Amino acid sequence: MSEETNEIKLSDIEFRVLQILKEDARMPAAKIAKQLGLSRVTVSRIINSLRKKGVKFTIEAKDKELVAFVVTDSCKSTECYKTISGDFISLIRSNTLNEIENELEKIKPKNVILARSLGKRFVRTSLYCDYCGGKIESEPIIYKRGKKIYYACCNACLNGLKKKLTKLKD
Ligand SMILES: [Zn+2]
Numbered sequence: 001m002s003e004e005t006n007e008i009k010l011s012d013i014e015f016r017v018l019q020i021l022k023e024d025a026r027m028p029a030a031k032i033a034k035q036l037g038l039s040r041v042t043v044s045r046i047i048n049s050l051r052k053k054g055v056k057f058t059i060e061a062k063d064k065e066l067v068a069f070v071v072t073d074s075c076k077s078t079e080c081y082k083t084i085s086g087d088f089i090s091l092i093r094s095n096t097l098n099e100i101e102n103e104l105e106k107i108k109p110k111n112v113i114l115a116r117s118l119g120k121r122f123v124r125t126s127l128y129c130d131y132c133g134g135k136i137e138s139e140p141i142i143y144k145r146g147k148k149i150y151y152a153c154c155n156a157c158l159n160g161l162k163k164k165l166t167k168l169k170d
Contacts, residue, residue, distance in 0.1 A: 007158075008053050008142040008149075013038075015139060017046045018055060022127050054149045055142060064093035064117065068100050071111040093117075131157035131164070 010018065013036075020032050033043040070076065070090045071083075077090035087110070094100045097114075104112060127136040130150040141152040145165060152158035 008055070008144055010050075010053075010055075010139075010142070014046055014050055017043060018050060021047070021050075053142075054144055054147075056149060065095045066093065066097065066100055067115050067117055068092040068094075068104065069113040069115065070104065070107060070109040072107060072109050076107045076109075127151050129153035129157050131161040 016036060017032060020027060020035060029043040029047060030040045032038075033040045036043070068091070070092060072088050072090055075082075075088050075090060077092055079091040079093075081089045081091075083089060090107070090109075092100055092103050094103075100114070127140050128134065129136055129140075129152055131152055134153050136151060136153045138153075141155065141158050143150040143152060143158060143161065150161055150165075152161050
């Protein structure tokens with residue numbers, strides 16, 4: 001087997017920056033710097049080095065499948081826009097038409113456009129173990145295999161993951 005495999009070691013400070021980015025991958029370097037008492041330049045350098053190591057801070061989350069754009073006279077959802085003419089457009093997202101219809105009954109909208117989501121959004125998220133699927137609460141074990149990065153929550157999962165990946169290759 002010629003494929004390169006290794007575990008990535010993070011320094012203490014890289015780990016602390018990653019902890020913040022795990023919760024909010026869009027947080028600006030300046031804000032992270034303030035939280036950790038570092039300079040913005042230092043934080044930018046750490047983020048670059050994390051990227052070079054192949055550590056990903058955003059995880060693609062599948063969007064809800066359906067979205068209703070609902071015209072109302074006040075904001076009726078956590079995702080809401082005000083039109084130039086003074087109406088509101090509230091977005092209602094769900095995977096089932098039934099759920100959307102239930103919401104619409106409560107809202108009694110002026111107009112509705114129902115649409116299907118085209119793909120994925122990047123959302124704030126946490127790290128999950130690639131073996132057991134559990135949420136990783138402490139330091140993740142980062143495992144690089146070829147170009148892919150995997151996360152494990154513990155050594156047992158890391159070993160399981162390695163075995164599983166080896167089997168898949170055979
Ligand atoms: Zn696990």
